Amino acid sequence: MLNRLVRWARKKSPWILHLNSGACNACDIEVVAALTPRFDVERLGVLLKATPRHADVIVATGPVTRQIKDRIIRIYEQTPDPKFVVAVGACAMSGCVYRGAYNSLGGLDQVIPVTAYVPGCPARPDAILDGIVKLLGTL
């Protein structure tokens, strides 16, 4: 019973954490754009949180630079279970143009497990929305 309630709550109100792992900012502004009036994810109960300890879903962008790697792992560990990671943008999927650069690891899944990928360079806000909704659908 309690589990059902928790699952319902989780589905209806996923709190997201926005994580930049060396992205070019385009994906990040699209994530923010998804929060503003045109797309307004808040109407779906999605709330942007500033700390990993409150978050259910990590929305991560960027190809993961060497410097930021340990911090990403730390943030992932700080997020309470069950947690989901959405990799937004071609960078987070595979490194995009930065693939092969000496300081980028080429994708988020090199470092932490990823649940959903949203393609695009940058991914459109509606695509990000779709990604999160699809992810919730699997719960």
Added chain:
Amino acid sequence: MKFNIPIGPQHPALKEPISLRMTVEGEVIRDADLRLGYNHRGMEKLAEEKNWTQNIYLVERICGICSHSHATCYVQGVEKLMEIEPPKRGLYIRYLVSELERVHSHLLWLGVAGHEAGFDSFFMYTWRDREVVMDLLEMISGNRVHYAMNTLGGVRRDLDEIQIKKILDGLVVLRQRTEYYFKIGASEPTFVGRLAGVGYLSKEKAIALCACGPTARASGITADVRKDDPQAVYDEVPFDVCTADSCDVLGRTVVRIKELMESYKICEFLLRNLPAGDIAVKAPKKAKPNEVVSRYEAPRGENIHYIRSNGTERPERLKVRAPTLANYPATIEMLKNGFIADIPLIFAAIDPCICCAERTVELVNARSGEETVVRFGDLRKLAGERFAKSPVKRNAVWPF
């Protein structure tokens, strides 16, 4: 009693990830120190492995907000190296996109400034209006953020009559909205009071520390690459360089709103006088050994690319100096003698990355060595409380 506050680098408030150490006394910042190099991706090295055309798309991805600025700065330079002259129509379209990008960037910034000042409805307003220009850019280029409009020797997409009309219509809406922001500034004493006097940077200091872009112009310096060293079309276009002399965050806001109006003017001029003809010429594969410095006025300030070629189809060296980097020393100056609660606002005022939502400030108590982590959200709350208690600066007026 002094405290040390490290800020970042985990999710710094600045565009290029960075770590700041501050020494504070009570609530007043006495000194600040910068550490760079976080989030370094190795792009300049990567550029040496790609050919001239591939690099356009690489430099475009240096920054997502001024992507067209980097790409334009780069192609300007390479075109000089290759000694090719893009056709007029191509140039007009290229700089039209530049100006539209400036509009989107400044609207974005206004929203962020509102957000950091605790004026969230302003944030929602500007970001809603920003969608208008995003739609225009998407219509022109096919993508919302990375437009990929530039190519060596011109642009990749042409404009037709219907598009021109749509852009002109869009500009009318945007102009109305911007005028409305003017009015908000004039009729919101709390907003003006929050911004006035924060992050002071005197004119002499701004010159000495080589500030650029709106940060410098808000300190009364008329420096604008578009006027000082006009590339391509800018010497044909009538526009003014916008300055303010209040030297604070209020001035920076005013400069950006004024620049929005100028950008609309420039866009309209470019559209009305769009010459007929080709949009691009064919570029050679290789560039003769030479070197070039290319300057460009990005929304945040002067962007410089240094490119050296060695006769092959790849650059030998590509060096990028982004405007935010030029503004770091000035930021330190602004932070000094400011309040902890003003950090977000001062950061935001040089137009850094707004999207790093997870920003933390660590407060280290120098005496006990105890550390507390303060989130930016809490900082903002702190700022709100501080200003709720302090009387609104009644002498602060919207300078129009």
